Amino acid sequence: MQPDTVAFDQKKRIASLWLLSASSLAAIVLIRPYWQDGPVHEFIEVSGLMLIFLAILGRLWSILYIGAHKNRKLVDIGPYSMTRNPLYLSSLAGILGVGLISGSLILAVSMAFAFYLVFKYTALREAAFLEHLFGAAYRDYAKKTPLFLPRLSLYRTATGVRFSQKALTSTFRDSLFLLALFPFLEGIEYLRMNGHLPILATMF
Template sequence: MAALLVTAFNQKKRIVALWLLALLFLAVAVSSRPAIGYETSLHEFLEITGLGFVFVAIGGRLWSILYIGTQKNRALVTTGPYSMTRNPLYFFSLTGIFGIGLMFGSLLLAFALAAVCCGVFLYTARREAAYLHGLFGEAYDGYAARTPMLVPDPRLYCGPAEVTFSPAALATTFFDSLFLIALLPLFEGLEAAQAAGYLTPLFLIP
Protein backbone atom coordinates (compact mmCIF):
# COMPACT_ATOMS: atom_id res chain seq x y z
CA MET A 1 0.00 0.00 0.00
CA ALA A 2 2.95 2.31 0.50
CA ALA A 3 3.38 2.57 -3.27
CA LEU A 4 -0.04 4.19 -3.45
CA LEU A 5 1.38 7.15 -1.57
CA VAL A 6 3.90 7.89 -4.32
CA THR A 7 2.84 11.02 -6.17
CA ALA A 8 3.17 11.61 -9.90
CA PHE A 9 6.50 13.10 -10.93
CA ASN A 10 6.31 16.84 -11.42
CA GLN A 11 6.96 17.08 -15.18
CA LYS A 12 7.76 20.78 -14.83
CA LYS A 13 11.07 19.79 -13.23
CA ARG A 14 11.98 17.69 -16.28
CA ILE A 15 10.93 20.46 -18.66
CA VAL A 16 12.92 23.10 -16.77
CA ALA A 17 16.00 20.86 -16.72
CA LEU A 18 15.76 20.24 -20.47
CA TRP A 19 15.28 23.93 -21.25
CA LEU A 20 18.33 24.81 -19.15
CA LEU A 21 20.32 22.22 -21.08
CA ALA A 22 18.98 23.65 -24.35
CA LEU A 23 20.10 27.15 -23.38
CA LEU A 24 23.53 25.83 -22.39
CA PHE A 25 23.79 24.02 -25.71
CA LEU A 26 22.85 27.17 -27.64
CA ALA A 27 25.49 29.12 -25.74
CA VAL A 28 28.10 26.50 -26.66
CA ALA A 29 26.94 26.48 -30.29
CA VAL A 30 27.20 30.26 -30.62
CA SER A 31 30.64 30.45 -29.04
CA SER A 32 32.27 27.50 -30.84
CA ARG A 33 32.53 25.62 -34.09
CA PRO A 34 33.01 21.93 -34.89
CA ALA A 35 36.60 20.78 -35.36
CA ILE A 36 35.44 19.05 -38.54
CA GLY A 37 35.54 21.83 -41.10
CA TYR A 38 32.27 23.12 -42.53
CA GLU A 39 33.60 22.62 -46.05
CA THR A 40 34.39 18.91 -45.61
CA SER A 41 32.25 16.05 -46.87
CA LEU A 42 32.32 14.52 -43.37
CA HIS A 43 30.59 17.59 -41.94
CA GLU A 44 27.92 17.37 -44.64
CA PHE A 45 27.48 13.67 -43.89
CA LEU A 46 27.06 14.34 -40.15
CA GLU A 47 24.62 17.16 -40.84
CA ILE A 48 22.43 15.03 -43.14
CA THR A 49 22.61 12.05 -40.79
CA GLY A 50 21.64 14.25 -37.86
CA LEU A 51 18.68 15.61 -39.79
CA GLY A 52 17.62 12.02 -40.47
CA PHE A 53 17.73 11.28 -36.73
CA VAL A 54 15.61 14.36 -36.08
CA PHE A 55 12.95 13.26 -38.58
CA VAL A 56 12.91 9.78 -37.02
CA ALA A 57 12.45 11.43 -33.63
CA ILE A 58 9.54 13.55 -34.83
CA GLY A 59 7.83 10.59 -36.49
CA GLY A 60 8.41 8.41 -33.44
CA ARG A 61 7.04 11.00 -31.04
CA LEU A 62 3.92 11.46 -33.17
CA TRP A 63 3.49 7.68 -33.38
CA SER A 64 3.82 7.39 -29.60
CA ILE A 65 1.36 10.19 -28.84
CA LEU A 66 -1.23 8.48 -31.05
CA TYR A 67 -1.29 5.68 -28.48
CA ILE A 68 -0.87 7.54 -25.20
CA GLY A 69 -2.80 10.73 -26.08
CA THR A 70 -4.68 11.88 -23.01
CA GLN A 71 -4.52 8.43 -21.37
CA LYS A 72 -1.30 9.01 -19.46
CA ASN A 73 -1.79 7.97 -15.81
CA ARG A 74 -5.39 7.05 -16.66
CA ALA A 75 -4.93 3.78 -18.52
CA LEU A 76 -2.04 1.35 -18.92
CA VAL A 77 -1.04 1.55 -22.59
CA THR A 78 0.93 -1.53 -23.66
CA THR A 79 0.51 -1.66 -27.46
CA GLY A 80 2.20 -0.03 -30.43
CA PRO A 81 5.49 1.63 -29.45
CA TYR A 82 4.60 1.00 -25.80
CA SER A 83 4.83 -2.74 -26.42
CA MET A 84 8.55 -2.36 -27.21
CA THR A 85 9.54 0.17 -24.55
CA ARG A 86 7.79 1.73 -21.59
CA ASN A 87 9.01 5.18 -22.57
CA PRO A 88 8.96 5.62 -26.36
CA LEU A 89 8.55 9.39 -26.10
CA TYR A 90 11.78 9.63 -24.11
CA PHE A 91 13.58 7.26 -26.49
CA PHE A 92 12.60 9.22 -29.59
CA SER A 93 13.43 12.49 -27.85
CA LEU A 94 16.93 11.13 -27.22
CA THR A 95 17.14 10.16 -30.88
CA GLY A 96 16.39 13.75 -31.84
CA ILE A 97 18.82 15.17 -29.28
CA PHE A 98 21.61 12.96 -30.64
CA GLY A 99 20.67 14.13 -34.12
CA ILE A 100 21.00 17.78 -33.06
CA GLY A 101 24.61 17.18 -32.03
CA LEU A 102 25.31 15.57 -35.40
CA MET A 103 23.62 18.46 -37.22
CA PHE A 104 26.05 20.79 -35.46
CA GLY A 105 28.87 18.62 -36.81
CA SER A 106 30.26 17.18 -33.58
CA LEU A 107 30.21 13.54 -32.52
CA LEU A 108 31.43 14.53 -29.05
CA LEU A 109 28.59 17.01 -28.60
CA ALA A 110 26.05 14.50 -29.92
CA PHE A 111 27.06 11.84 -27.40
CA ALA A 112 27.42 14.35 -24.55
CA LEU A 113 23.96 15.82 -25.14
CA ALA A 114 22.40 12.37 -25.40
CA ALA A 115 24.16 11.14 -22.24
CA VAL A 116 23.09 14.09 -20.09
CA CYS A 117 19.50 14.02 -21.33
CA CYS A 118 19.41 10.25 -20.92
CA GLY A 119 20.19 10.77 -17.25
CA VAL A 120 17.29 13.21 -16.94
CA PHE A 121 14.91 10.85 -18.73
CA LEU A 122 15.95 7.78 -16.73
CA TYR A 123 15.49 9.62 -13.44
CA THR A 124 12.04 10.75 -14.55
CA ALA A 125 11.14 7.29 -15.86
CA ARG A 126 12.02 5.63 -12.55
CA ARG A 127 9.88 8.10 -10.63
CA GLU A 128 7.02 7.54 -13.06
CA ALA A 129 7.41 3.77 -12.77
CA ALA A 130 6.93 3.94 -9.00
CA TYR A 131 3.80 6.02 -9.50
CA LEU A 132 2.38 3.69 -12.17
CA HIS A 133 3.01 0.72 -9.90
CA GLY A 134 0.85 2.43 -7.30
CA LEU A 135 -1.88 3.09 -9.88
CA PHE A 136 -2.02 -0.22 -11.71
CA GLY A 137 -0.37 -2.68 -9.33
CA GLU A 138 0.33 -6.16 -10.70
CA ALA A 139 -0.76 -5.20 -14.20
CA TYR A 140 2.05 -2.66 -14.40
CA ASP A 141 4.53 -4.99 -12.71
CA GLY A 142 3.90 -7.64 -15.36
CA TYR A 143 4.24 -5.06 -18.13
CA ALA A 144 7.47 -3.69 -16.63
CA ALA A 145 8.91 -7.19 -16.25
CA ARG A 146 8.62 -7.94 -19.98
CA THR A 147 9.17 -4.46 -21.46
CA PRO A 148 12.45 -2.46 -21.43
CA MET A 149 12.39 0.88 -19.66
CA LEU A 150 13.96 2.91 -22.49
CA VAL A 151 15.63 1.11 -25.42
CA PRO A 152 12.96 -0.59 -27.60
CA ASP A 153 12.96 -4.32 -28.31
CA PRO A 154 11.27 -4.69 -31.74
CA ARG A 155 10.66 -8.38 -31.09
CA LEU A 156 8.03 -7.42 -28.51
CA TYR A 157 5.94 -5.34 -30.91
CA CYS A 158 2.19 -5.80 -30.57
CA GLY A 159 -0.24 -3.53 -32.40
CA PRO A 160 -3.99 -3.17 -31.81
CA ALA A 161 -6.60 -3.40 -34.55
CA GLU A 162 -7.41 0.31 -34.16
CA VAL A 163 -6.36 3.33 -32.12
CA THR A 164 -8.38 6.23 -30.74
CA PHE A 165 -6.21 9.32 -30.50
CA SER A 166 -6.38 12.89 -29.27
CA PRO A 167 -6.02 15.46 -32.10
CA ALA A 168 -5.06 18.13 -29.56
CA ALA A 169 -2.26 16.01 -28.08
CA LEU A 170 -1.03 15.13 -31.57
CA ALA A 171 -0.99 18.79 -32.63
CA THR A 172 0.86 19.85 -29.48
CA THR A 173 3.52 17.19 -30.02
CA PHE A 174 3.93 18.22 -33.66
CA PHE A 175 4.43 21.90 -32.87
CA ASP A 176 6.81 21.06 -30.04
CA SER A 177 8.86 19.02 -32.53
CA LEU A 178 9.27 21.97 -34.88
CA PHE A 179 11.92 23.29 -32.48
CA LEU A 180 14.19 20.43 -33.58
CA ILE A 181 13.85 21.31 -37.27
CA ALA A 182 14.36 25.02 -36.55
CA LEU A 183 17.87 24.27 -35.29
CA LEU A 184 19.10 23.41 -38.79
CA PRO A 185 18.68 26.94 -40.21
CA LEU A 186 20.12 28.26 -36.92
CA PHE A 187 23.28 26.19 -37.43
CA GLU A 188 23.46 27.29 -41.06
CA GLY A 189 23.16 30.91 -39.91
CA LEU A 190 25.96 30.47 -37.37
CA GLU A 191 28.12 28.86 -40.05
CA ALA A 192 27.50 31.78 -42.43
CA ALA A 193 28.17 34.36 -39.69
CA GLN A 194 31.48 32.71 -38.80
CA ALA A 195 32.50 32.46 -42.48
CA ALA A 196 31.75 36.17 -42.97
CA GLY A 197 33.71 37.15 -39.89
CA TYR A 198 30.71 38.45 -37.96
CA LEU A 199 31.09 35.77 -35.30
CA THR A 200 34.40 34.49 -33.96
CA PRO A 201 34.35 31.02 -32.36
CA LEU A 202 36.19 30.81 -29.06
CA PHE A 203 36.98 27.08 -29.24
CA LEU A 204 36.60 23.97 -31.38
CA ILE A 205 34.50 20.92 -30.50
CA PRO A 206 35.62 17.49 -31.83
Protein backbone atom coordinates in the same frame (compact mmCIF):
# COMPACT_ATOMS: atom_id res chain seq x y z
CA MET B 1 11.30 0.41 -6.45
CA GLN B 2 9.17 2.10 -3.81
CA PRO B 3 5.95 3.25 -5.53
CA ASP B 4 5.22 7.01 -5.54
CA THR B 5 1.64 7.96 -4.76
CA VAL B 6 1.90 11.36 -6.48
CA ALA B 7 2.64 11.94 -10.18
CA PHE B 8 6.05 13.40 -10.95
CA ASP B 9 6.05 17.19 -11.15
CA GLN B 10 6.70 17.76 -14.87
CA LYS B 11 7.58 21.41 -14.20
CA LYS B 12 10.89 20.23 -12.74
CA ARG B 13 11.61 18.20 -15.87
CA ILE B 14 10.71 21.09 -18.14
CA ALA B 15 12.88 23.52 -16.16
CA SER B 16 15.83 21.12 -16.35
CA LEU B 17 15.35 20.65 -20.09
CA TRP B 18 15.24 24.40 -20.71
CA LEU B 19 18.46 24.83 -18.71
CA LEU B 20 20.15 22.07 -20.69
CA SER B 21 18.85 23.54 -23.95
CA ALA B 22 20.31 26.96 -23.12
CA SER B 23 23.65 25.38 -22.17
CA SER B 24 23.69 23.30 -25.35
CA LEU B 25 22.93 26.34 -27.49
CA ALA B 26 25.79 28.26 -25.88
CA ALA B 27 28.14 25.34 -26.55
CA ILE B 28 27.02 25.09 -30.20
CA VAL B 29 27.70 28.82 -30.68
CA LEU B 30 31.09 28.85 -28.96
CA ILE B 31 32.55 25.52 -30.08
CA ARG B 32 33.87 25.09 -33.60
CA PRO B 33 33.57 21.58 -35.07
CA TYR B 34 36.79 20.02 -36.31
CA TRP B 35 35.08 19.26 -39.63
CA GLN B 36 33.66 22.64 -40.65
CA ASP B 37 33.09 21.70 -44.27
CA GLY B 38 33.74 18.90 -46.72
CA PRO B 39 32.19 15.43 -47.12
CA VAL B 40 32.61 14.39 -43.46
CA HIS B 41 30.80 17.49 -42.27
CA GLU B 42 28.02 16.95 -44.80
CA PHE B 43 27.61 13.32 -43.76
CA ILE B 44 27.37 14.27 -40.07
CA GLU B 45 24.89 17.03 -40.85
CA VAL B 46 22.64 14.84 -43.02
CA SER B 47 22.72 12.09 -40.37
CA GLY B 48 21.57 14.64 -37.81
CA LEU B 49 18.72 15.81 -40.02
CA MET B 50 17.58 12.22 -40.56
CA LEU B 51 17.55 11.63 -36.80
CA ILE B 52 15.39 14.72 -36.34
CA PHE B 53 12.85 13.41 -38.86
CA LEU B 54 12.86 10.02 -37.11
CA ALA B 55 12.38 11.77 -33.78
CA ILE B 56 9.33 13.66 -35.07
CA LEU B 57 7.79 10.50 -36.50
CA GLY B 58 8.54 8.59 -33.30
CA ARG B 59 6.94 11.23 -31.09
CA LEU B 60 3.82 11.39 -33.27
CA TRP B 61 3.53 7.59 -33.35
CA SER B 62 3.91 7.40 -29.58
CA ILE B 63 1.36 10.11 -28.81
CA LEU B 64 -1.24 8.31 -30.95
CA TYR B 65 -1.17 5.51 -28.39
CA ILE B 66 -0.63 7.37 -25.09
CA GLY B 67 -2.32 10.74 -25.66
CA ALA B 68 -5.85 9.71 -24.68
CA HIS B 69 -4.82 7.28 -21.94
CA LYS B 70 -1.95 8.82 -19.95
CA ASN B 71 -2.24 7.78 -16.27
CA ARG B 72 -5.70 6.37 -17.00
CA LYS B 73 -4.87 3.11 -18.72
CA LEU B 74 -1.74 0.98 -18.94
CA VAL B 75 -0.65 1.31 -22.57
CA ASP B 76 1.48 -1.65 -23.69
CA ILE B 77 0.86 -1.78 -27.43
CA GLY B 78 2.41 -0.04 -30.43
CA PRO B 79 5.73 1.61 -29.55
CA TYR B 80 4.94 1.00 -25.86
CA SER B 81 5.15 -2.74 -26.44
CA MET B 82 8.87 -2.39 -27.27
CA THR B 83 9.94 0.31 -24.80
CA ARG B 84 8.28 1.96 -21.83
CA ASN B 85 9.38 5.44 -22.91
CA PRO B 86 9.19 5.86 -26.70
CA LEU B 87 8.48 9.60 -26.36
CA TYR B 88 11.68 10.19 -24.40
CA LEU B 89 13.62 7.88 -26.71
CA SER B 90 12.40 9.82 -29.75
CA SER B 91 13.31 13.10 -28.07
CA LEU B 92 16.83 11.78 -27.42
CA ALA B 93 17.17 10.89 -31.09
CA GLY B 94 16.17 14.44 -31.99
CA ILE B 95 18.63 15.94 -29.51
CA LEU B 96 21.43 13.77 -30.89
CA GLY B 97 20.39 14.93 -34.37
CA VAL B 98 20.60 18.60 -33.37
CA GLY B 99 24.05 17.96 -31.93
CA LEU B 100 25.18 16.29 -35.14
CA ILE B 101 23.94 19.18 -37.26
CA SER B 102 26.28 21.38 -35.22
CA GLY B 103 29.10 19.32 -36.76
CA SER B 104 30.74 18.02 -33.58
CA LEU B 105 30.43 14.33 -32.67
CA ILE B 106 31.65 14.89 -29.11
CA LEU B 107 29.22 17.73 -28.53
CA ALA B 108 26.34 15.69 -29.97
CA VAL B 109 27.03 12.71 -27.70
CA SER B 110 27.54 14.97 -24.67
CA MET B 111 24.23 16.72 -25.28
CA ALA B 112 22.37 13.44 -25.73
CA PHE B 113 23.90 11.99 -22.55
CA ALA B 114 23.02 15.04 -20.45
CA PHE B 115 19.41 14.94 -21.64
CA TYR B 116 19.37 11.16 -21.13
CA LEU B 117 20.14 11.63 -17.44
CA VAL B 118 17.15 13.95 -17.05
CA PHE B 119 14.87 11.62 -19.01
CA LYS B 120 16.03 8.57 -17.08
CA TYR B 121 15.42 10.21 -13.70
CA THR B 122 11.96 11.32 -14.86
CA ALA B 123 11.17 7.89 -16.33
CA LEU B 124 12.08 6.13 -13.09
CA ARG B 125 9.91 8.48 -11.06
CA GLU B 126 7.04 8.01 -13.50
CA ALA B 127 7.51 4.23 -13.37
CA ALA B 128 7.11 4.28 -9.60
CA PHE B 129 3.88 6.26 -9.93
CA LEU B 130 2.53 3.93 -12.64
CA GLU B 131 3.30 0.97 -10.38
CA HIS B 132 1.20 2.64 -7.70
CA LEU B 133 -1.65 3.16 -10.20
CA PHE B 134 -1.64 -0.21 -11.95
CA GLY B 135 0.06 -2.53 -9.45
CA ALA B 136 0.96 -6.03 -10.64
CA ALA B 137 -0.04 -5.28 -14.23
CA TYR B 138 2.64 -2.60 -14.47
CA ARG B 139 5.24 -4.74 -12.69
CA ASP B 140 4.68 -7.53 -15.22
CA TYR B 141 4.91 -5.01 -18.06
CA ALA B 142 8.12 -3.50 -16.67
CA LYS B 143 9.77 -6.91 -16.26
CA LYS B 144 9.59 -7.68 -19.97
CA THR B 145 9.71 -4.18 -21.50
CA PRO B 146 12.96 -2.13 -21.47
CA LEU B 147 12.96 1.34 -19.95
CA PHE B 148 14.48 2.94 -23.07
CA LEU B 149 16.20 0.82 -25.72
CA PRO B 150 13.43 -0.93 -27.69
CA ARG B 151 13.18 -4.69 -28.01
CA LEU B 152 11.71 -5.12 -31.50
CA SER B 153 10.67 -8.73 -30.94
CA LEU B 154 8.08 -7.57 -28.40
CA TYR B 155 6.13 -5.46 -30.88
CA ARG B 156 2.37 -5.88 -30.94
CA THR B 157 -0.51 -3.55 -31.69
CA ALA B 158 -4.30 -3.44 -31.83
CA THR B 159 -6.92 -2.19 -34.25
CA GLY B 160 -9.07 0.85 -33.60
CA VAL B 161 -6.66 2.77 -31.38
CA ARG B 162 -8.34 5.84 -29.87
CA PHE B 163 -6.14 8.96 -29.83
CA SER B 164 -6.32 12.51 -28.53
CA GLN B 165 -6.40 15.07 -31.34
CA LYS B 166 -5.32 17.79 -28.89
CA ALA B 167 -2.29 15.79 -27.74
CA LEU B 168 -1.36 14.93 -31.33
CA THR B 169 -1.59 18.56 -32.44
CA SER B 170 0.46 19.75 -29.46
CA THR B 171 3.15 17.12 -30.06
CA PHE B 172 3.32 17.99 -33.77
CA ARG B 173 3.71 21.69 -32.94
CA ASP B 174 6.44 20.99 -30.39
CA SER B 175 8.23 18.67 -32.82
CA LEU B 176 8.40 21.39 -35.46
CA PHE B 177 10.74 23.23 -33.09
CA LEU B 178 13.37 20.59 -33.85
CA LEU B 179 13.06 21.27 -37.58
CA ALA B 180 13.20 25.02 -36.99
CA LEU B 181 16.61 24.53 -35.40
CA PHE B 182 18.10 23.42 -38.73
CA PRO B 183 18.10 26.85 -40.45
CA PHE B 184 19.10 28.42 -37.12
CA LEU B 185 22.16 26.16 -36.86
CA GLU B 186 22.98 26.80 -40.50
CA GLY B 187 22.98 30.50 -39.68
CA ILE B 188 25.38 29.93 -36.78
CA GLU B 189 27.65 27.95 -39.09
CA TYR B 190 27.63 30.78 -41.63
CA LEU B 191 28.50 33.39 -38.98
CA ARG B 192 31.25 31.19 -37.54
CA MET B 193 32.90 30.51 -40.90
CA ASN B 194 32.91 34.23 -41.67
CA GLY B 195 34.56 35.10 -38.37
CA HIS B 196 31.55 36.77 -36.72
CA LEU B 197 31.42 34.50 -33.65
CA PRO B 198 33.96 34.00 -30.83
CA ILE B 199 35.50 30.51 -30.72
CA LEU B 200 36.02 28.94 -27.31
CA ALA B 201 37.37 25.59 -28.51
CA THR B 202 37.58 23.23 -31.48
CA MET B 203 36.02 19.81 -30.96
CA PHE B 204 35.73 16.61 -32.99
